[in-house]
Amino acid sequence: MSSSQREEHLSRESVQSITLSDSRVVQLRSSALGDGPAVHAYICALGLSTDNILTHAEDLPSLKVVEDRIVNIAKGEFYSLVAVDTESGDVIGNASFTFKARKKLSHIADLGIGVLPDWQHVGLGSLLLNKAIDDMRMRPGIERIELTVLLKNVHARQMYEKTGFIQEGIKRRSIKQPNGCYEDEIIMGLWLSNDE
């Protein structure tokens, strides 16, 4: 894709209104300065709703950490796509990428994604995932997307597989849950380049 096509894609796609399968409407857009409190509230709600994510109730990020990440978007060091409930203005889903500082890993984007329980099973996760991957395809230098997902999170794993992610490994007992149980993590990767 040429740079002019890329710019056109970015401006056209910057804000999307989507009607979900249950008829509710959400807006998908990049996190913007000022979104800090809404994104922070979302991360805390998500963290307390499930043990399927890495964030533990004891290490929820501070508002400052969330705001710093949003500032880092403009520097190219972070990517965050949010789904906003058009009625309440609340952030109810998110897909984010972190990028690695090391040169040998700078072609990799690490995915983190979540949807609040009330908004699951209406296609929102897939929408966020596909839009976020499309955006990575436009991003110069990114060749590979990586993620980890708990072995037991079958629904999410199926979604990733449908999108093209390949299971690359299983880390045994790599996650310790708040109840003291250890769980296995699946490592998945998606190669974006057409060359290989």
Added chain:
Amino acid sequence: MSEGKMDHETITLKDGREVLIRFGQPGDGQLTYDFMLSLGESTDRMLTHPGDMRTPDEYESSIGKIATGSFYSLCAIDPETSKLVGNAAFFTGARVKISHVAGLAMGVLPEWQGLGLGVWLLNRSIEDMRKNPKIYRLDLIVMDGNDHAKTMYERAGFVVEGHRKGAVRQPDGTFDGETMMGMWVGE
């Protein structure tokens, strides 16, 4: 993280040379930088790219984390030159759910390889992790083509957990895969 009691000890390698073994300590930043520079020039099978070497102060900052328990460093020093010639380090992440996991990074300078030093550092550092009451799992990544290291890790008890295609981009633009390995050291 420094579990076993040891100010320093001397071991004799297969070629008769001696090396001094001790834990990382404050003031090692420059020593570590010099070692990483030499190691980085000797191989492309490590993650550090010549263009993103950390500074001696940044290494010093990592060494400062030994006191907080999130970093462990075992050093092999040539007594003749006082230079670092081999190192095994374990890092632990800040997040609660992975605080039982320590990630290994290790290296030995080329002229000190093939003498049993890597195996010694590896086994001693694993022993120390076994004694650490907070650490239950060890993991590491080894790049494709580094079969010697992979065999050494397998002999030490690491198990292959997967392979990532194109996970590393080399300075010449080519991609290498990497093997993920893990070992349980808890009960």
